[in-house]
Amino acid sequence: MELPMVWRQWLARHDRIRDALPAVPLIVIATAATAVGKNDWHEPRWDEVVWMALSCVPLAFRSRWPLGVAVFTLAGDLTLMAVASHIAPTPAASLVALYTLAVHGSRRTAWSVGVAAGVAITGVYAATQAESLVGGASLLRFDFVLAATALGRAVRSRRESLAAARERVEHAERMQEEEARRRVTQERVRIARDLHDVVAHHITLVNAQAGVAHHLMRANPDQAYEALAHIQDNSRAALDELRATVGLLRQPGDAPGSRAPIPRLADLDTLVDGCRASGLSVRVTRTGTPSPLTPATELTAYRIIQEALTNSHKHAAGSEAALVLDYGPHTLRVTVTDDGRPGPPKGAGTGHGLVGMRERATAIGGTVTAGPLPGRGFEVVAELPLSLAPTSVSNPS
Known part of the structure; x- marks a missing residue:
């Protein structure tokens, strides 16, 4: 000194x-x-x-x-x-x-x-x-x-x-430290939300298909074999998405190519086919004139549909769901309903799925409402902007 x-x-x-x-x-x-x-x-x-x-x-x-x-x-x-x-x-x-x-x-x-x-x-x-x-x-x-x-x-x-x-x-x-803590918290919530979406959807389908295979193993071995094949496909998809999500945590930065391909509405058919293979009949309807969507809006819409269909299959007592994509001048309206009747649900939920839907929609300036329909069924409605404002979060994933 x-x-x-x-x-x-x-x-x-x-x-x-x-x-x-x-x-x-x-x-x-x-x-x-x-x-x-x-x-x-x-x-x-x-x-x-x-x-x-x-x-x-x-x-x-x-x-x-x-x-x-x-x-x-x-x-x-x-x-x-x-x-x-x-x-x-x-x-x-x-x-x-x-x-x-x-x-x-x-x-x-x-x-x-x-x-x-x-x-x-x-x-x-x-x-x-x-x-x-x-x-x-x-x-x-x-x-x-x-x-x-x-x-x-x-x-x-x-x-x-x-x-x-x-x-x-x-x-x-102090403000920088608070901002860093806020960003860490947001990242933890984002990762938890992605892991919940991936695990909840694929494990629900695997569980349903395993039940089908167990039921048909003696009566109809061919259909049981088909259900086991779906289990293999869904478990592989779940592992791939988990590997991609967890792999982001190991990346030293956000360099090009560090992220896995983002799910889009073009992948919706694969998602619906998986639900149908697990026993949930899904009817898809598109109205309006499809418009180009930002990657954030497409990802948000995909994840909301994925979670809504997962909830319909996991918690509702019905076996049919309807998905409507309504393209408006400025918004995309996503509606998912099921025919679940009053009765014990197929599984107990934690409520994180609905919270994750609202968080995703809010991050890009949209809204999500969900609740039971009169008499029977459950409905999820999401209003998502076709284009994001400059101050909106461009990638909520």
């Missing part, structure tokens, strides 16, 4: 020594001043040196009581000026005290005391030295006092500016 740094740290731990340091050169200068004659040097006038030293003693407490020290040192210097009028001493201790008051006190107090001290010092000097109040020597002492006060205010302003800049930097760092 460098010596100046060690010295500053040591002074920061010893306030009284730090405050008293200016007294040392002041006493040395006063001693030399009293030893200077017109033509030669002589022994210092020790009574005046002692008086100067006594006037500097309060400086040891100038940072703790700046106003009291300023008043005390001013009184001592004015007394010294009156007693030692033959040498016209400079009120050096008062200048240090006034500087400290300007640094630690308020602006009004600093300037009020500073102007009053300047007038008092100028008046005493003019009276003891038979000078004019507006003479050069008198005004010089008034200027010294104002300069000490102005220097103290400038130092205080600089410190406040540095403190404000430091606070802005710390605030910016």
Whole structure:
């Protein structure tokens, strides 16, 4: 560690020594001043040196009581000026005290005391030295006092500016940390949502097809064999999607090619065929004029349809579902209904699926509503924008 740094740290731990340091050169200068004659040097006038030293003693407490020290040192210097009028001493201790008051006190107090001290010092000097109040020597002492006060205010302003800049930097760092935590949370939610969609859909289909295979194993081995083939296909698809999703966590960055192909509405037929193979009859209807969709909208629509069909197969007591894609001028309306009748569901859910649908739709500026139909069935309706606003999230996956 460098010596100046060690010295500053040591002074920061010893306030009284730090405050008293200016007294040392002041006493040395006063001693030399009293030893200077017109033509030669002589022994210092020790009574005046002692008086100067006594006037500097309060400086040891100038940072703790700046106003009291300023008043005390001013009184001592004015007394010294009156007693030692033959040498016209400079009120050096008062200048240090006034500087400290300007640094630690308020602006009004600093300037009020500073102007009053300047007038008092100028008046005493003019009276003891038979000078004019507006003479050069008198005004010089008034200027010294104002300069000490102005220097103290400038130092205080600089410190406040540095403190404000430091606070802005710390605030910016805190905001960056909060933004980083927010992004991490969003990424965790995104990954959890993707894993839920992949696992819930494929495992539901595998479970249904396994039940079909078990039921038909003795009665109809050919259909049972077909169900086992569907199980193999769905389990392979689930593993591929899981591998792609988890693989994103191992990527060092978001470089080109680091992401797996994003599911789109063009893959809807494969999704519907898988549901049909598991025993859920799905009827697909498209209305309106299909328009180009952003990748985010296509992915969101695909995942919502996937989750809705999974819920229809897993929780509803019915065996039919209807999917309607309605292309409007500005929005794509996705409606998924089933014919589930009141009764025990096929499985218990956690509610994460519906929450994930709403999160996906909200991320691109859309909405999702879901609820039971009158009498029977369940309906999921998603309103998704065909194009995203500039501030929207471009890729919610």
